[in-house]
Structures are given as structure tokens and as C-alpha cells.
Amino acid sequence: MSVTNLSTLQPGARARVKDIPKSGTTFVRLREMGLLTGTVVTFVRAAPMGDPLEFKLRGYLLSVRRDEARQIEVELLADGAA
Amino acid sequence: MTAEVQSLLALAVVAVAALWLARRAFAKRKHPGCGHDCGCGPKLTKH
Amino acid sequence: MQLPPHINPPAPKRTAASGRAPVYALVGNPNCGKSTLFNALTGLKQKVGNYPGVTVEKKVGTAYSQHGQPLTVIDLPGAYSLAARSPDEAVTRDVLLGRRSDTAQPDRILCIVDATNLERNLYLVHQVLDLGRPVIVVLNMMDLAAEAGMAVFPDKLAQDLGVPVIPCEAVRGKGLIELRLAMSRPDLALSKHAWDIPGAIAPAVAEIQASLVANDAKSPLIARAESLLLLTDQDSVRVAGSTPLSPRTAEILAGWQKRWSAEGMDWAGTLVSSRYDAIGRIAAEVVQPGTVNQGPSPSDRIDAVVTHPFWGWVSLGAVMCLIFVSIFTLAEYPMNWIDGHMASLSDWVKDSMAPGDLRDLITDGAISGVGGVVIFLPQILILFFFIGLLESTGYMARAAFIMDRLMSRVGLNGKSFIPLLSSYACAIPGIMATRTIEDAKDRLVTILVAPLMSCSARLPVYLLMIAALVPNERVPLATKVGIMFLMYFLGTFAAFGFAWLFKRTLLKGEPPMMIMELPPYRLPGLKDVALQMLERAWIFLRRAGTVILGISIVLWFLSAYPKAPEGATPSEQLSGSFAGMAGHALEPAIKPLGFDWQIGIGLISSFAAREVFVSTMGVVFNAEADDGDTAPLREALLKARWPNGRVLFTPLACFGLMIFYVFAMQCVSTIAIVKRETNGWKWPLFQTAYMTGTAWVLALLVYQVGSALGF
Structure with missing residues (x-):
């Protein structure tokens, strides 16, 4: 299992959140939207111009900018590309 | 209606309109952000 | 006619004193069918206004219980959390917490929840349960959950939360009778759902709660909810009309935050996590995830096209073209019609009155002045129709998703795109559409530059x-x-240039966040779109009939x-x-x-x-x-x-x-x-x-x- 951040995933890859920055209202809101340590996230696609990124978590789609995604540490799950 | 009567009536209407607009601008200051035009019910604005 | 007491039950005690029917607040996440339910409950008995001091729409409607007893329902803006991030969410929070002087705290709360996305929706419900008001949970979109192969058990949810849970398909009007019956119950038990506040935070909650009761005159139950909220997000949006914290409470709060910061503790994250832990346990019992649902859903297939690096632009361009062609061609016929009728009205007045000032005032002042503005009604209607359509189908979020990168070059985010686009027709609906922008500075910049887009006038x-x-x-x-x-x-070009300039000078701020849900595509609720369109038309017409009439008369005089x-x-x-x-x-x-x-x-x-x-x-x-x-x-x-x-x-x-x-x-x-x-x-x-x-x-x-x- 490799540790990376949310912005580096390949489309279709699944990953489990390891760490989210503590401070900042943006990250509090991301937690409130259900993106918590331990949550499994699937990267769906990037927007046509490469930013923002679209993720699937807890059964819904969420768009997050690359700058924020970069600060979220994840571990890649093996069954990702399936 | 003669032209004079019409003029008098027209001036009266203008005066009413001007007074109403002025009063409205004044009332708005007392309740910032809520004029009648934005759909506030009479319950919300105290007159 | 006086009905026997068993048919017309007495109102609950709290409301009996003031002699009014219980006031319900309707809350829920965005995109969960809230306005559809509100329209289904209240029909045309709605009053649309604004909360004083903020441009957040206040919708109040009258619903009737199964016994014909009138019930007031306040439709609060959609929110993901009570820790508000936008003026809309701030209003929802303040009304629910009884912080607004202009709106009484609702007696009961209707919480609408999307059954296909239970966990995230339950987060708000979980916060609402803390408020110490009777809550009814409406489990909407049961049909879509079934289509996705999910099994959802409302009874189990009712048991876990200790409140009535009504399964519902608001679009088809299913479950409304059951909901009305629940709403007309004279007594609704408070939720007995208990969740454990993490040990490290519990003393802070207790201390802040005590201070809120002592120094801010809050009732103990509300004080607990409020103290939890203060700890989740201290930078929560403040809007006009909400009352600030007392200095003593603010001091206690700051003291705890300082102590935790020194210890390196993530108090907000811990609180959110513990709520999600509690929710996770409930969801595991209530929902059985689908097994049949493999492969892309219809929504995924549409997204593959409309957010495609090439076809995404083509479809966005096509949608924009469609809107503009409609505004400038379709609107022409009703505009000519209005123009013609204004002219013949003017002629009729000229024929039936002797020449004079009053006649001139009516024709040159009132009719031409009001007519000159009313003529834009068709364009505004068409624009609001399309905005409503884009919103209710879910495409609006995709447009923002695609445009975000471009908008971020000038320091804005994708949500500013639609308001600016609307301003090509008229800056007024454009500025009104900025309400969905969370960041106050972004919203202000968008408002400041919107009138530079060449409007149809x-x-x-x-x-x-x-x-x-x-x-x-x-x-x-x-x-x-x-x-x-x-x-x-x-x-x-000027609009974007000035936006860039303002974001760098006057209104410098954090780069705006772009946390946005991309809701699944749904068939548009045409009834809801039409209703919203008519509301706008009415507001616009009333404006033309009052202020603009007055101004026209004065201008005629001048x-x-x-x-x-x-x-x-x-x-x-x-x-x-x-x-x-x-x-x-x-x-x-x-x-x-x-x-x-x-x-x-x-x-x-x-x-x-x-x-x-x-x-x-x-x-x-x-x-x-x-x-x-x-x-x-x-x-x-x-x-x-x-x-x-x-x-x-x-x-x-x-x-x-x-x-x-x-x-x-x-x-x-x-x-x-x-x-x-x-x-x-x-x-x-x-x-x-x-x-x-x-x-x-x-x-x-x-x-x-x-x-x-x-x-």
C-alpha cells in the first residue's frame, strides 16, 4: 500500500484517507461533508482544464480543488483500477 | 377637464409620487435591506 | 364549525398560550428535494420575501394538517451543516437557534433527507436533533434508493433516532398523507438519541453551555447545541440580524481553543468524527447497500460527456447558445405584444381624454415608463426558467465545475459563472443569483462586476x-x-479585468474554496421551476408597479x-x-x-x-x-x-x-x-x-x- 495525496490518483483509483490538515474552515467543511480519516474515496475525473477534481465518497460526488486535495494524505487501495 | 384642472391634478400626482418615494427611502434606512419591492410582507416592516 | 376534540386535537401546550398553530421549519441538504416537498405541502399558499439585512429568500407557506388545521411552514435555505459557510446557511442556523429577532424560533423541525445518500444527509439531522425541538425526519427519494438496489428501513431509523420517520417520494406526492398526519400530532416526543461527546471536549461543552445560559440568556437545550457549534467552526459566517456572543462566553471559548492548539488537538475534527461515528452505526443498520448496482449509472454516463475535455465545452457552449437564442428570439414575440398593448393603451388614453398635463403624465410618464421596464419581463422569465431548469437537473454544478479553472485565474470560483452569464440578460437576476457563492468577498466582487456584462437594455x-x-x-x-x-x-473583458483587480487590491482574500457537490442528474421538477419563475415575475412586476411608477412620474415632471x-x-x-x-x-x-x-x-x-x-x-x-x-x-x-x-x-x-x-x-x-x-x-x-x-x-x-x- 503506497501513501500519496489525493491529487495524484488515477481516474478510477480508490484510496483511504490517512490524514487531513487540522486547521482551516475548508478542511472542517470537508470533514462535515464526510471526508474523514478512514473514509474510502474514488477519484472520478478532473475537470476539462485539469482543476478541480471530482471524487466519489459515501455514495455521492464531490468536487475539490487540486490545492486542497494535495494536502490530504491517502493510501492507495489495491483494488483501485477495477 | 380643462387644461388648468389637468395641470393641477398632474402636479398633485407628482407631489404624491415624490413624497412617497422620499418616505420610502427614509423607511428603508430604518429597516436596512428590506423594502417592499423585495417581497417583504407587511408583517416584517413596521410602519 | 366546532369539531369534537378527538377529531380536532388541542394544540400543543407551548403554542396554545400564543393561540397559534405550530410553526414548522423545513431543513435539509441542498439537492435533496426540499423545495419540491415545500411546494407539495403548501401549494400556492406561499409568501416569498427576504430576511431583513441579508439577501436570503424567506419562504413561508401554509400547509393543512389531515384535519384541515393550518400549519405554518418556513422553508429554510439548504445547508450541509449548521456551521455555516454561506449567508444562506447562516440564516438556516440562526433561525433554528432562535438567534434572529425577525423570525421566531420554529416550534418543530421537518428534516428532509435523501435516502440515496443517507450518511452525509444525517450529519445535518444529527446537529438538528441537538436543538431540543421535536423533529420529523422525511426520508425522500425512496424510489431512487430502490432503483439503485438499496434497501432502506425507515422503521429502524425511527427507532434509532427516536423521532417519526416518514418515507416519501416528494416528486410524486407519495407519503404526503403520512407526513401531514405526523405533522398534526399534538405531541411529538423529543429525540432520545444519545451520542458521546469525546471526553476531552465534554468539559468545554459544559462550561460554554453554562456560560451561554448565564450570560447570553439561552435556554439550556439550545445552549448545548450552540456550544457544540461554536466548537465545530469558530469562523462561521455571521450575517446581519444574528446576535453576537457575550464577551464572557467568547473568552471561555477562546481559552479552550488556545489550550487545545497548544496541545495540538484537532477539536473540530474530533467533534465531526464522533458525529460521523454515531451516524455510521445508524446507517449500517438502516441501509443495505445495493448489490445489483454495478457499472456506470445514467448520471455517470451523462457526466462522461458533459465534463469531457472536449465534449464538455461543446455542451456548455450549446447550453449557453440555447439560453441566449431563447432570450433574444422567443422573448421577441411577447415583448412586441407588450409593446403593442402599451402603445394602444396610450392611444386609448389620448383618445378619451382632453389634451393636458394629466393626459401627458399618464401616457408619457406612467405608461411609457412602466412599459419600458415591463417589456423586459419575458426575457427575465425565460432566464429564470433556464436557471431553474439548470439547477433542478443538476447541470448548474457541472457548469461551475468546468468553468472553475478559468474563473480561478481572476481569483473567483466556478460559482460566479452563472451569475455573470445571467447578467447578459439583466444584471438584476445575475446579482440575485450570486447567493450561492459562499465566500462573502467573492460574492461582493461578482456583484461589483456583474453590471459590466452588456445587459439587454x-x-x-x-x-x-x-x-x-x-x-x-x-x-x-x-x-x-x-x-x-x-x-x-x-x-x-472588463468584468474579468476588474474582478482580477478587486481580488488583488480591495477585497484580498484566501483563494476561494471549491467544495461543491455534483448532484445526480434528475428530471426537472417543472412545477417547481414554474413556481419559482412566477414568484420572480411577481416580485419584478410589483417593483415596476410601485418604485418605477413613482420614478417615472417624477421624471415626467422634470x-x-x-x-x-x-x-x-x-x-x-x-x-x-x-x-x-x-x-x-x-x-x-x-x-x-x-x-x-x-x-x-x-x-x-x-x-x-x-x-x-x-x-x-x-x-x-x-x-x-x-x-x-x-x-x-x-x-x-x-x-x-x-x-x-x-x-x-x-x-x-x-x-x-x-x-x-x-x-x-x-x-x-x-x-x-x-x-x-x-x-x-x-x-x-x-x-x-x-x-x-x-x-x-x-x-x-x-x-x-x-x-x-x-x-
Whole structure:
């Protein structure tokens, strides 16, 4: 299992959140939207111009900018590309 | 209606309109952000 | 008729004292079918207004219980959390917490939840349960959950939360009877759902709660919810109308935060996590995830196209084209119809009254003034129809998703795109659509630049000026279209340029976040879209019938008095009137731009609505342009001369005038809307100054540089 951040995933890859920055209202809101340590996230696609990124978590789609995604540490799950 | 009567009536209407607009601008200051035009019910604005 | 007590149960104790029916608040995440449920419950018995001080729509409706007893329902703005991140969410939070002086705290809360996305939806429910009010949970979209192969057990949820849970399909009206029955129950138990506040945080919650009771006069139950909220997000959005914390409580809060920061503890994250832990346990019992649901859903397939690197742009372009073609072609028929009827109304008054001032006031003041604004109603209706459609299908979020990168270049986010796009039709709906932008500074920047997008009221001015600029019929159409396009481009370019400038200077802020849900595509709720459209139309019409009527009457007076001597032409009358005097007074300021006092009158009259310029020019130059045919007026303009015999409407002056109209803030209605949205005169005045200043400088440059170059 490799540790990376949310912005580096390949489309279709699944990953489990390891760490989210503590401070900042943006990250509090991301937690409130259900993106918590331990949550499994699937990267769906990037927007046509490469930013923002679209993720699937807890059964819904969420768009997050690359700058924020970069600060979220994840571990890649093996069954990702399936 | 003669032209004079019409003029008098027209001036009266203008005066009413001007007074109403002025009063409205004044009332708005007392309740910032809520004029009648934005759909506030009479319950919300105290007159 | 008095019904026996068992059929008409007595109202609950708390509300009996004030002698009114219980007030329900309807809350839920965005995109969970909240407005559909609200419309289904209240039908047309709705009252739409604004919360004083903020531009958040206040919707109150009357629903009837199964026994015919009226129930008040407040539709609160959609929110993901009570720790508010936008003015909309702040209003929801403040109403629920009883912080607003203008809205009484609701007696009961209806919490609507999307069954296909239970965990995230339950987060808000979980916060709402803390409020100590009876709650009814409406489990909406049960059909979609079943389609996705999920099994959802409402009874289990009711048992876990300790509140009534009503399964429902709001779109089809299923479950409404059960909901009405639950709503008319005289007694609803408070939730007994307990969750463990993490040990490290519990003492802080207790201390802040005690201080809120002692120093902020909160009831103990609300105080607990409030203290949890304060700990989740201390930077929560504050809006007008909410009461600030007492100094003592703020001090205690800051003390705890300082201590935790020193210890490196993530208190907000811990609180959110513990709520999600509790929710996770509930969801595991209530939902059995689908097993059949493999492969892409229809939503995924649509997204693969509309967010595709190539087809995404094509579809966005197609949607924009469709909207604009509709606004400018479909609207033409009802606009002509309105125009025709206003004209025949005017003729009828002229026929049935003797000539005189009152007749002139009615025809030239009231009818033409109000008519000139009402004529935009079809365009506004069409625009709101499409905005409603885009919102209810879920495409709006995709447009923001695609445009975000471009908008971020000037420091805005994708959510500013639709408001700016709408402003091509009219800045007023555009500015009203900025409500979905969370960040206050982003929202303000979007409001400040929105009127630079060339609205449809500028169109008649452009058309007239192009006609005067290239009067030759043999000039290819492409030239005229090209000039028109240049004007639109200039406005758009300026809007982005100024947004960039403001974000770097006046309104410097964090780069805006772009946390946005991309909701699954749904068939549009046409009824809801239509209802929203009608509400807008009504607000717009009422405005035209009151303020604009008043302004039109006053403007008529300014151009009709003082009276010119008997036998004067309309042009002589106007030149001697108060408006004419203002035009003369303005001349020194606009002479360097190549405009004389007669154009000055037109510029002043444009404040009522920009297209009034055209009719004013008609009066000034004694040319009655009828039926939108600008030819006679164009001829008259071309004959106009300065006192020294120079041509007034030189190509350079026409071009300068168009530039002036691109940039100048000349619309009283827009100024009024901006004042309302920003809660004061500061920003609308700033906006008027910077826009009109830019207009003046650029028109000056065009005229002076152009003259120097010999044009």
C-alpha cells in the first residue's frame, strides 16, 4: 500500500484517507461533508482544464480543488483500477 | 377637464409620487435591506 | 364549525398560550428535494420575501394538517451543516437557534433527507436533533434508493433516532398523507438519541453551555447545541440580524481553543468524527447497500460527456447558445405584444381624454415608463426558467465545475459563472443569483462586476448607435455584427479585468474554496421551476408597479416643467425643462467626450433604464421613432449639429457613446438591488463611481485620441 495525496490518483483509483490538515474552515467543511480519516474515496475525473477534481465518497460526488486535495494524505487501495 | 384642472391634478400626482418615494427611502434606512419591492410582507416592516 | 376534540386535537401546550398553530421549519441538504416537498405541502399558499439585512429568500407557506388545521411552514435555505459557510446557511442556523429577532424560533423541525445518500444527509439531522425541538425526519427519494438496489428501513431509523420517520417520494406526492398526519400530532416526543461527546471536549461543552445560559440568556437545550457549534467552526459566517456572543462566553471559548492548539488537538475534527461515528452505526443498520448496482449509472454516463475535455465545452457552449437564442428570439414575440398593448393603451388614453398635463403624465410618464421596464419581463422569465431548469437537473454544478479553472485565474470560483452569464440578460437576476457563492468577498466582487456584462437594455442603444455610425445600407451586416460583438467583448473583458483587480487590491482574500457537490442528474421538477419563475415575475412586476411608477412620474415632471411658452416644439420644451437644465449643467463634463447637452439629457434619462436613451433622443431631436424602426431617428441624429455647425453624431462620438454605455452604471434598479444585497450605500456608490469613471475616461480617450488621429 503506497501513501500519496489525493491529487495524484488515477481516474478510477480508490484510496483511504490517512490524514487531513487540522486547521482551516475548508478542511472542517470537508470533514462535515464526510471526508474523514478512514473514509474510502474514488477519484472520478478532473475537470476539462485539469482543476478541480471530482471524487466519489459515501455514495455521492464531490468536487475539490487540486490545492486542497494535495494536502490530504491517502493510501492507495489495491483494488483501485477495477 | 380643462387644461388648468389637468395641470393641477398632474402636479398633485407628482407631489404624491415624490413624497412617497422620499418616505420610502427614509423607511428603508430604518429597516436596512428590506423594502417592499423585495417581497417583504407587511408583517416584517413596521410602519 | 366546532369539531369534537378527538377529531380536532388541542394544540400543543407551548403554542396554545400564543393561540397559534405550530410553526414548522423545513431543513435539509441542498439537492435533496426540499423545495419540491415545500411546494407539495403548501401549494400556492406561499409568501416569498427576504430576511431583513441579508439577501436570503424567506419562504413561508401554509400547509393543512389531515384535519384541515393550518400549519405554518418556513422553508429554510439548504445547508450541509449548521456551521455555516454561506449567508444562506447562516440564516438556516440562526433561525433554528432562535438567534434572529425577525423570525421566531420554529416550534418543530421537518428534516428532509435523501435516502440515496443517507450518511452525509444525517450529519445535518444529527446537529438538528441537538436543538431540543421535536423533529420529523422525511426520508425522500425512496424510489431512487430502490432503483439503485438499496434497501432502506425507515422503521429502524425511527427507532434509532427516536423521532417519526416518514418515507416519501416528494416528486410524486407519495407519503404526503403520512407526513401531514405526523405533522398534526399534538405531541411529538423529543429525540432520545444519545451520542458521546469525546471526553476531552465534554468539559468545554459544559462550561460554554453554562456560560451561554448565564450570560447570553439561552435556554439550556439550545445552549448545548450552540456550544457544540461554536466548537465545530469558530469562523462561521455571521450575517446581519444574528446576535453576537457575550464577551464572557467568547473568552471561555477562546481559552479552550488556545489550550487545545497548544496541545495540538484537532477539536473540530474530533467533534465531526464522533458525529460521523454515531451516524455510521445508524446507517449500517438502516441501509443495505445495493448489490445489483454495478457499472456506470445514467448520471455517470451523462457526466462522461458533459465534463469531457472536449465534449464538455461543446455542451456548455450549446447550453449557453440555447439560453441566449431563447432570450433574444422567443422573448421577441411577447415583448412586441407588450409593446403593442402599451402603445394602444396610450392611444386609448389620448383618445378619451382632453389634451393636458394629466393626459401627458399618464401616457408619457406612467405608461411609457412602466412599459419600458415591463417589456423586459419575458426575457427575465425565460432566464429564470433556464436557471431553474439548470439547477433542478443538476447541470448548474457541472457548469461551475468546468468553468472553475478559468474563473480561478481572476481569483473567483466556478460559482460566479452563472451569475455573470445571467447578467447578459439583466444584471438584476445575475446579482440575485450570486447567493450561492459562499465566500462573502467573492460574492461582493461578482456583484461589483456583474453590471459590466452588456445587459439587454443596452442593446437598443447599441443598435441605434450602430445605425448612426454606419448609416450606409450597403455596409455589410458583418461590420455591424462585428461592432456589436466588440461591445459585448469589451464588457466581458472588463468584468474579468476588474474582478482580477478587486481580488488583488480591495477585497484580498484566501483563494476561494471549491467544495461543491455534483448532484445526480434528475428530471426537472417543472412545477417547481414554474413556481419559482412566477414568484420572480411577481416580485419584478410589483417593483415596476410601485418604485418605477413613482420614478417615472417624477421624471415626467422634470421634463415637462417649467412650461415653455405656448406653441413651443417638444424639443424646445425639453430643453427648457429641469431635465434640460441638468443636461446643460452636465455639458462641461461631457463636452471633452464629444457629447453635447442634448446627449446629456439622454444620459440622465438612462438612469431610469438604459434603453430610455432611445426614446429621449426621439423627443430631443423631434423624431418619433415608431415600431422599433430606428430609421427616422437615425436620419434626425445625422442632421444634428453643434451650434457652430459641426456634425454632432460623428462616427467617433457614436463609438464613444457606445463605449460609455458599455461601462457606465446607469440603472437605478441595479443600484437598488446592489444596495439591498450589500446592506448599505457604500458598495453601490463605489460601483457607480468606478464604472461611470471608467466609462468617462475611456470615452474621453476614444474621442480625444480619435480626433488627434484625424477620424
